[in-house]
Amino acid sequence: MNDVTLIILYAVIAIAVVGTVAILLLKGRKTPPGTYTTTRDANDQAPAAGQAGTDVLEAPPERPVPSAEEPGATDVEVADDLAGLETVAVETPAPVQGRLARLRARLVKSNNALGKGLLALLSRDNIDEDVWDEIEETLLMADLGTEPTMELVDALRERVKVEGSRDPEHVKAMLREELVKLVDPGMDRSLAVDRHPDRPAVVMVVGVNGVGKTTTVGKLARVLVAEDKDVLLGAADTFRAAAAEQLATWGQRVGVPTVKSDVDGADPASVAFEAVKAGIDQEVDVVMVDTAGRLQNKVGLMDELGKVKRVIEKQATVDEVLLVLDATTGQNGLNQAKVFSEVVNITGIVLTKLDGTAKGGIVVAIQRSLGVPVKLIGLGEGADDLAPFEADGFVDALLN
Numbered sequence: 001m002n003d004v005t006l007i008i009l010y011a012v013i014a015i016a017v018v019g020t021v022a023i024l025l026l027k028g029r030k031t032p033p034g035t036y037t038t039t040r041d042a043n044d045q046a047p048a049a050g051q052a053g054t055d056v057l058e059a060p061p062e063r064p065v066p067s068a069e070e071p072g073a074t075d076v077e078v079a080d081d082l083a084g085l086e087t088v089a090v091e092t093p094a095p096v097q098g099r100l101a102r103l104r105a106r107l108v109k110s111n112n113a114l115g116k117g118l119l120a121l122l123s124r125d126n127i128d129e130d131v132w133d134e135i136e137e138t139l140l141m142a143d144l145g146t147e148p149t150m151e152l153v154d155a156l157r158e159r160v161k162v163e164g165s166r167d168p169e170h171v172k173a174m175l176r177e178e179l180v181k182l183v184d185p186g187m188d189r190s191l192a193v194d195r196h197p198d199r200p201a202v203v204m205v206v207g208v209n210g211v212g213k214t215t216t217v218g219k220l221a222r223v224l225v226a227e228d229k230d231v232l233l234g235a236a237d238t239f240r241a242a243a244a245e246q247l248a249t250w251g252q253r254v255g256v257p258t259v260k261s262d263v264d265g266a267d268p269a270s271v272a273f274e275a276v277k278a279g280i281d282q283e284v285d286v287v288m289v290d291t292a293g294r295l296q297n298k299v300g301l302m303d304e305l306g307k308v309k310r311v312i313e314k315q316a317t318v319d320e321v322l323l324v325l326d327a328t329t330g331q332n333g334l335n336q337a338k339v340f341s342e343v344v345n346i347t348g349i350v351l352t353k354l355d356g357t358a359k360g361g362i363v364v365a366i367q368r369s370l371g372v373p374v375k376l377i378g379l380g381e382g383a384d385d386l387a388p389f390e391a392d393g394f395v396d397a398l399l400n
Helices: 003-028 096-122 129-141 146-163 168-183 213-226 243-253 268-282 299-312 331-344 362-370 391-399
Strands: 035-038 201-206 231-236 258-261 286-291 320-326 348-352 374-378 386-388
Touching (some): 096 129, 096 168, 129 146, 168 362, 201 268, 213 231, 213 243, 213 286, 213 348, 213 386, 231 243
Parallel strands (some): 035 258, 201 286, 201 320, 348 374
Antiparallel strands (some): 374 386
8 A cells, every 4th residue: 555545544534533523512512501401300209329410511601790881781692502592692680679669660550540549439528338338349359358358448447437537648648557557568578599508599489371480580580690699590391392491591691500401391300409409519599490380270280399399308498489470360369379388388479460450459368368478579571570579669559
C-alpha cells in the first residue's frame, strides 16, 4: 500500500470519528438550558439510589440588574432547544409593593358595586325591614355565605340602632369596621418560603382543571425572585400537554431552573421527588411543585395527589400547600376547597380572576368554611398580576 493510499484511508477514518462525536453531542441536547429531567417511577416510592434521574445540563443565567434607564427585560437570553418554546429574555419582576397598589386600584373598579350598594342602603333616612332584606340579599349575592351574612347584618342593625347616624362617612366607617372583622386581619397570611438550615422550603400548588395553577406558579416565582429568593420549579403536571414547557418558560423569564420529565405521562410523584432532591442539592431557598389539575370528585386522581405529597415528604416536609381557586366559580369553589383540604391539608388559598367578579364575599366564605386564609390574589392576565392578600386593603377597595 503506497503513501497516497494510506493518507486517504486516515482521512476517511478521521472524518468518520468527527461525524460520530457530532451526532452524539446533538442527541444529548434534549432539554433546554436551565432545565433538569427525570424518569418515570410507577410506585409510591422514592427513586432508588443511582437510578437515572435528574441531571443538570446547564445552569440558568444569572438574573441581571436592570439599569436605571431601562428597568424590566434585559438583553440576556436563555437559549432553548425544546420544540414549541422560543428564546426568552430574562426579566426583572415588578416590586411587590408597587404591584399591590396597582392591583388594589383594579379591585376598586371591579368590585365597587358591592360597596356602593351597601352604603346606599345604609345611608337611607328610613332603614326598615325591607332595607335590611335588601342588604342581606346584596351580601348573599356577593357570595359572602349565609352565616357571615347574618353576622354582618345583625352587627349593623345593632350599631345603626345605637349610633343612629346617617352621615355617609360615619356609615362607611361603620361598615368598614364590620367587614374587616369578617375578612379577619388576624389570620396568618405569610407564605412559608423561608429556607430551613438544611433544606429549602417546599411549596405544592394544587387545584382543579382550568383555574390557572401553572400560571400561578410562574407568577409566584416572580414574586419570590423580586424578594431575592433562589427558586427551583418542579413540573409534576405530567398529564396536560405542554404543561412542563409552559412552566419552564415562566422559569426562564426570571432565570429560575425547572425540573421536568422528558417522558410523556411520567409519574408525577417521581418528578416532584426529583425536584425537591435537586433543590436540596443546589441549596436553593424554595422549591415549588406544580401539580396536574384534577376534578375533586375523581377519587383516583385525588389519591394520586396525596401520593405526590407523601413521596416528597420522604426527604423534606411540605411547608405550604396552596389551593388555587377561580373566584368566578363562587360557591362551587367551596366544594372544591373542602375536598382538597381533606386530601393534602391546604395551608393557603390563591384566588385568581378576582377582577372578573363583583362577588368579593367569596374571600370570607372560603376562610370561614376551611379556617384557611386567602394568601394571594390574582387580578388580570399580566405576569405581575399576583400579590399577597391584605384584609384592610381588600375592604377599602370594596368600599371605595
